[in-house]
Amino acid sequence: MKVSSLLGERLKTVSDDIAIESQSLMLRGGYIKNVGNGIYSFYPLAQRISRKIQNIIRQEMDAIDGQEVLFPVVMPASLWQESGRYYSIGAEMARFKDRSGADLVLGMTHEEASVHLAKNTAKSYTQYPFMIYQIQTKFRDEARARGGLIRVREFTMKDGYSFHTSQEDLEKYYYRCFDAYDRIFKRVGLKNFVAVKSDSGMMGGSVSHEFMLLTPIGEDTLAICSDEKCGYRANMEAAQTVVNNIGGEVEELKEVSTPSVKTIDDLCAFLKTDAKKLCKAVVYQINEDDSYVVVFVRGDLEVNETKLRNYLKKEIHKAQEITVESGIVAGFIGPKDFKGKAKVLYDSSLIGINSLISGANKNDTHVTGLNIERDIGKVEYVDLSKIYEGAICPKCGKPTITLSNGIEIGNIFQLGTKYSKSMNMTYVDENNTPQYPIMGCYGIGVGRLIASICEESHDKFGPIWPISVAPFDVEICNLRADDDEVNKVCEELYETLPRMGYDVLYDDRNIRPGSMFADADLFGCPIRVIVSPKNLANGVVEIVTRDKSFRIEKPVSEAAEQVMFLAIKLEQEYKIK
RNA sequence: CGGGGUGUAACGCAGUUGGUAGCGUGCAUGGUUUGGGACCAUGAUGUCGGGAGUUCGAGCCUCUUCACCCCGACCA
Numbered sequence: 255m256k257v258s259s260l261l262g263e264r265l266k267t268v269s270d271d272i273a274i275e276s277q278s279l280m281l282r283g284g285y286i287k288n289v290g291n292g293i294y295s296f297y298p299l300a301q302r303i304s305r306k307i308q309n310i311i312r313q314e315m316d317a318i319d320g321q322e323v324l325f326p327v328v329m330p331a332s333l334w335q336e337s338g339r340y341y342s343i344g345a346e347m348a349r350f351k352d353r354s355g356a357d358l359v360l361g362m363t364h365e366e367a368s369v370h371l372a373k374n375t376a377k378s379y380t381q382y383p384f385m386i387y388q389i390q391t392k393f394r395d396e397a398r399a400r401g402g403l404i405r406v407r408e409f410t411m412k413d414g415y416s417f418h419t420s421q422e423d424l425e426k427y428y429y430r431c432f433d434a435y436d437r438i439f440k441r442v443g444l445k446n447f448v449a450v451k452s453d454s455g456m457m458g459g460s461v462s463h464e465f466m467l468l469t470p471i472g473e474d475t476l477a478i479c480s481d482e483k484c485g486y487r488a489n490m491e492a493a494q495t496v497v498n499n500i501g502g503e504v505e506e507l508k509e510v511s512t513p514s515v516k517t518i519d520d521l522c523a524f525l526k527t528d529a530k531k532l533c534k535a536v537v538y539q540i541n542e543d544d545s546y547v548v549v550f551v552r553g554d555l556e557v558n559e560t561k562l563r564n565y566l567k568k569e570i571h572k573a574q575e576i577t578v579e580s581g582i583v584a585g586f587i588g589p590k591d592f593k594g595k596a597k598v599l600y601d602s603s604l605i606g607i608n609s610l611i612s613g614a615n616k617n618d619t620h621v622t623g624l625n626i627e628r629d630i631g632k633v634e635y636v637d638l639s640k641i642y643e644g645a646i647c648p649k650c651g652k653p654t655i656t657l658s659n660g661i662e663i664g665n666i667f668q669l670g671t672k673y674s675k676s677m678n679m680t681y682v683d684e685n686n687t688p689q690y691p692i693m694g695c696y697g698i699g700v701g702r703l704i705a706s707i708c709e710e711s712h713d714k715f716g717p718i719w720p721i722s723v724a725p726f727d728v729e730i731c732n733l734r735a736d737d738d739e740v741n742k743v744c745e746e747l748y749e750t751l752p753r754m755g756y757d758v759l760y761d762d763r764n765i766r767p768g769s770m771f772a773d774a775d776l777f778g779c780p781i782r783v784i785v786s787p788k789n790l791a792n793g794v795v796e797i798v799t800r801d802k803s804f805r806i807e808k809p810v811s812e813a814a815e816q817v818m819f820l821a822i823k824l825e826q827e828y829k830i831k
Numbered sequence: 832c833g834g835g836g837u838g839u840a841a842c843g844c845a846g847u848u849g850g851u852a853g854c855g856u857g858c859a860u861g862g863u864u865u866g867g868g869a870c871c872a873u874g875a876u877g878u879c880g881g882g883a884g885u886u887c888g889a890g891c892c893u894c895u896u897c898a899c900c901c902c903g904a905c906c907a
Binding site for chain 1: 832836837841842843844856857864865866867868869898899900901902903904905906907
């Protein structure tokens with residue numbers, strides 16, 4: 255490919271609104287073009303990267319016996335009505351009608367389609383297990399797209415679905431896929447990624463993992479044990495909070511007047527105490543009937559809404575206004591003498607504290623010396639609080655939990671029989687008895703992966719693409735396109751290198767070196783060959799790596815060979831044994 | 832969905848009190864240059880997001896509508 259005819263413009267500036275480096279560089283380098291909110295076109299550069307990533311994914315999926323298939327983007331609503339998700343999914347799923355008025359949906363995931371495809375052919379246990387996957391466009395009408403390719407509405411995704419005759423077999427395959435994912439992310443050049451236990455949400459099923467790229471711009475928060483021998487890692491949403499309270503002295507239950515003291519900070523200052531001795535009330539409402547839920551939690555901790563949602567198995571939202579009729583006194587809620595019409599939950603962070611301070615359910619009043627067992631009775635404690643920096647690791651028991659941000663680059667779920675049951679997919683076992691297959695599902699967002707790689711590997715001049723995914727392996731920079739000798743050497747290399755199997759970009763434009771190098775940095779090709787009159791005067795060309803860690807001058811006749819050595823060396827970095 | 836903001840040339844932006852649109856980059860042509868975004872000269876490019884209104888006159892004022900961006904809620 256010659257740069258003179260490569261479609262896509264390199265820009266010096268982008269709008270200051272764009273805060274994320276990868277987005278800025280991919281817009282500046284002519285990789286992507288915004289078409290609408292959360293919708294992008296790919297220029298050749300991005301499409302080439304996408305293709306290389308897809309091929310790595312295909313190789314690894316095929317290696318674990320995946321079979322590539324293709325599901326439709328547009329599906330009849332009836333398919334989604336069968337599983338029930340037509341009703342349970344909200345506005346995120348795009349729905350429309352065809353000319354005859356039939357309801358259609360745009361695919362946002364393909365569990366239903368996979369069951370539909372497999373259900374009438376996989377009728378005997380002898381055909382199991384199997385995994386089918388596709389690489390295809392999805393549409394999710396996200397409330398708010400952001401961050402370039404990090405969170406979009408339309409995107410290319412690899413999604414796979416496996417079918418098994420036993421939980422053990424699913425688990426065996428699940429961990430094979432786990433390893434395949436690990437290989438994929440290593441091969442595309444990511445370094446700082448981890449797999450974490452995740453909340454499986456409303457997908458159904460129990461065990462799930464997310465592969466996360468650790469980066470400050472990540473939208474998820476991860477709890478990671480800093481003891482490397484332990485290795486505990488979880489999405490904050492799913493991380494168990496372990497609290498080891500020191501009992502403290504048993505005190506008498508007393509009311510204290512606390513006029514207008516409403517916040518935790520105010521109360522700590524007013525009573526000269528620590529938030530760890532406080533019992534805080536957080537009020538939620540259940541979406542379906544607006545009934546209240548009060549969660550009592552230790553004063554220094556927050557409620558993890560995902561855990562609460564999972565415990566209640568209901569959608570909730572934070573209560574905006576607490577009405578007096580409900581019997582709840584805003585700002586002064588406490589377990590003792592609570593008369594509100596609400597479900598009351600106790601977080602496990604309150605276990606073992608002998609004397610708590612809480613609201614007294616009266617205006618401007620708190621109680622001290624509250625002992626839950628003595629003053630309330632036996633209560634059930636539930637783990638509902640958010641894990642925090644320095645918390646006790648649920649695995650090794652040491653106070654070594656650290657919090658990091660991450661971008662989700664892939665996820666794997668053990669689905670169970672949610673879809674096979676709801677869509678009535680069965681096979682017969684050895685005893686000729688009908689059974690529901692047990693499913694797993696496995697996803698990777700390709701576009702997000704491109705942005706993630708760029709995010710992890712760039713400098714202020716442009717992306718530094720790993721050779722395994724780079725749009726081109728080598729760029730030839732012709733520093734004097736009006737010099738016959740320079741042209742001749744460039745043209746020769748441009749013939750030779752592709753024949754050796756390399757993807758070559760040739761900057762043949764008659765522009766000044768500064769502009770050419772600036773563009774070359776935006777192209778981010780791992781290897782650069784610079785041909786100039788200055789070098790040719792000594793009979794050499796210059797070969798450098800994009801990350802600027804390596805530079806060598808070689809005679810023209812040895813240039814191609816040197817490129818090969820360098821490419822092999824770079825490829826080694828991303829090779830998996 | 833709530834809060835804030837922006838729409839003017841391909842990109843980034845300016846545009847005063849309402850008087851008929853400009854700067855930088857890029858692009859085209861010619862010339863001088865040539866190792867980190869050169870210089871000179873000449874030139875082309877506008878539905879000022881759309882619609883309606885006020886006015887002798889609207890990029891600017893009013894109404895309306897659309898799109899996009901940022902923060903939050905949400906994120907199967």
